Amino acid sequence: MQNWFMRMAYKFANFMRGRRGNDEFGNFIIGVSIVLMFISFFNLQILWYIALALLVYWLFRMFSKNIPMRARENEVYLKLTANIRSWFNLQRKRWRGRKTTKYFKCKKCGSVYSLPKGKGKLKAKCPSCGEQAIHRT
Ligand SMILES: [Zn+2]
DSSP, X not given: OHHHHHHHHHHHHXXXXXXXXXXXXXHHHHHHHHHHHHHHTTTOXXXXXXXXXXXXXXXXHHHOSOHHHHHHHHHHHHHHTHHHHHHHXXXXXXHHTTTTEEEEEXXXXXXXXXXXXXXXXXXXXXXXXOOEEEEXX
């Protein structure tokens, strides 16, 4: 039995050779189609079909041999979502450091920097533009 699994795994690896496989854009497609499937339970059957179409597209991308084209799609996706993804990353960082760190937005350039929490008033310099500000931490 184990032999059979090994053979299948080998066959699959062989099959995937020269194909794109999954990437960030693929994960995004899967995420959207799962959300659509959940919403479609509220009597919105059209969303179910859209979700299915997305899954088919996801499979097509996975097994596609046109790797440059798929890589370009992924690049476009990453570029379009760069702001959103960095915002989520910042929120995650904020949440993890919520006990030790306070985050401030620079009034001049809008970039966000962090200061240790509970140190009273601190004079800080923005690492991006050098603007100085006093913050209560
Ligand atoms: Zn700044």
